[in-house]
Amino acid sequence: MKFAQEFRKSLQQEGYPQKWIDSAVPYGHLKKCLKKVTRELQEIGLDKDTLAQLTASERDPSAVAFHYHLEGKATDSNHFRPRLTFFVHLKDGVVVDAELTPPTRDFLKHIASKTQEPGDAPPENDPGQAKPAADSSGSPHTPPSKEESLSIQQVEVPLVFDGEFFDILQNDVSNLDALQEEEQDKLGKEITLLGQDINKATAPSKGRRARGDLETWRNIFELYLDARIFFSTRESDHGSRTSAQAVEQLRWFQDQVLSKKLIHGLKLENSRQAxxxxxxxxxxxxxILKFQEINNIAVTKIIKKFDKRTSLGISREFPVTIKSHRLLAGSVAKDLCAQMSNELISVVPQLDDYLCPICFVVAYWPVRLDCQHIFCSRCLVKMCRKGERFCPLCRADVIMRAGLEHFDNGRAAYLREYFPKEVKEKIRANERERNREIFGPDYSDSLCSVM
Ligand SMILES: [Zn+2]
Ligand SMILES: [Zn+2]
Structure with missing residues (x-):
């Protein structure tokens, strides 16, 4: 299937809002405009084959070379003007490059002669006219000598439709950027709201059902983070996902939630709605990701087509020149995922953030050393006994200074509230360990086995 068709079909099938479809890359329009560009080039003898030949012979210093690039307009950072500049070899005012066909030579001679006559010099800022430009030596051309009157002249070829082409493209990319920004804002607000609602519904002070739901949300979010649906922070596959990968990961997440019967674990109506x-x-x-992807492909395709039909070689420069903070930068999913983890997932505290860095169990009772690092009281006691002085995390000389005032009571209360199960287990483990220290290694919780 041709891309134009494929693009149209995918825009219709994905159930995008009409507003999105209306602002999609106008691929057909751009193709029509590209036709005008090729016709314009053909008319002046610069068809794609001629330009391809010139590109191939660029390394030969005696050959004509050209330079095509997009120049930003100082006044308007969102627009740029394409410029086609030729370096023409003239001998007594005649174009001598061997690769060129007679009509091309005639055309170049014509615009070169225009730039040579001071009386004919077009006014500055007139894009419709060829104008002289200084070459690297600073002079428009080498002064002719008696023997050799070969000179290189730099001339700009005035084109109209390539400017139109890039204007359409840049305008559309800007519109798409604005649309993505709007959607990102909307979704961002929804993330904030949902975070607040989950927080309200599951505050442990609201009773047993809220505590139960909090536990379930924690499991749901743990799975969600494991799924790394839109963005991976793992080293092996770091970065944004394609929409196809995201679909897979999202499906995995939903399957897991179902198979672990987590939705049944949500007892509150508010939680289920959330x-x-x-x-x-x-x-x-x-x-959003899919829409961004398909438009991105459309931009890449049309630029490739531009190069194929004209041999002007713009595809290397284009992605750097075009101004796009969202569509082409592909930052929307990344930004929204960051917001989700900050404002939504963090609403439900994860155990990982509250582990003692030595025993990897919830740091209870928490002791906050002068360096602000937190350890469980058991591990701290053991470090003291071994005569260790330095914090294992930052090597600060703080351990021997730790006293009762270093118990972090606020955090202890928080841990009891948000991780009641883990805290209970840790208290039991601490007791067992202490008892073993007192009664010897054979000590067991169950007194029966001793008797
Ligand atoms: Zn510990
Ligand atoms: Zn420390």
Missing amino acids: YGRFLNMNALLLQ
């Missing part, structure tokens, strides 16, 4: 909103949010993010 889970629905959470899924919708992910579906929308996926749609």
Whole structure:
């Protein structure tokens, strides 16, 4: 299937809002405009084959070379003007380059002669006219000598339709950027709201059901983070996912939630509704990603086509020149995922953030050393006994200074509230360990086995 068709079909099938479809890359329009560009080039003898030949012979210093690039307009950072500059070899005012066909030579001679006559010099800033430009030596051309009157002249070829082509493209990319920004804002607000709602519904002070839901949310979010749906922070596959990968990962996450019967674990109506909103949010993010992807492909394709039809070789420069903070930068998924983890997932505290760095169990009782690092009281006691003085994390000389005032009571209360199960287990483990220290290594919780 041709890309134009494929593009149209995918825009229709994905259920995008009409507003999105209306602002998609106008691929057909650009193709029509490209036709005008090729016709314009053909008319002046610079068809794609001629230009391809010139590109191939660029290394030969005696040959004509040209330079095509996009020049930003100082006044308007969102627009740029393409410029086609030729370095023409003239001998007594005649173009001598062997590769060129007679009509091309005639054309170049014509615009070169225009730039040579001071009386004919076009006014500055007139893009419709060829104008003289200084070559690297600073003079428009080498002064002719008696024997050899060979000179190199730099002339700009005035084109109209390539400017139109890039204007259409840049305008559309800017519109798409604006649309993505709008969607990102909307979704961002929804993330904030959902975070607040989950927080309200699951505050442990609201009773046993809220505590139970908090536990379930923690499991859900743990799975969600494991799925790394839109963005991976793992070294092996770091970076943004393609929409196809994201679909897979999202499916895995939903399957896991179902198979672990986590939705049944949500006892509060508010929580169940919030889970629905959470899924919708992910579906929308996926749609944004897909839309971004297909438009990105359209831009790449049309630029490639431009080069294929003209041999002007713009595809290397184009992605750098075009101004796009969202569409081409592909930052939307990354930004939204960052926001999700800051404002949504962090609402439900994860155990990982509260582990003692020595025993990897919840740091209870928490002792905050002068260096601000937190350890469980058991590990600290053991370090003291061994006569260790330095914090294992930052090597500060703080351990011997730790006293009762270093118990972090606020954090202890927080841990009891948010991780009641883990805290209970840790207290039991601490007791067991202490008892073993007192009664010897054979000590067991169950007194029966001793008797
Ligand atoms: Zn510890
Ligand atoms: Zn420290």
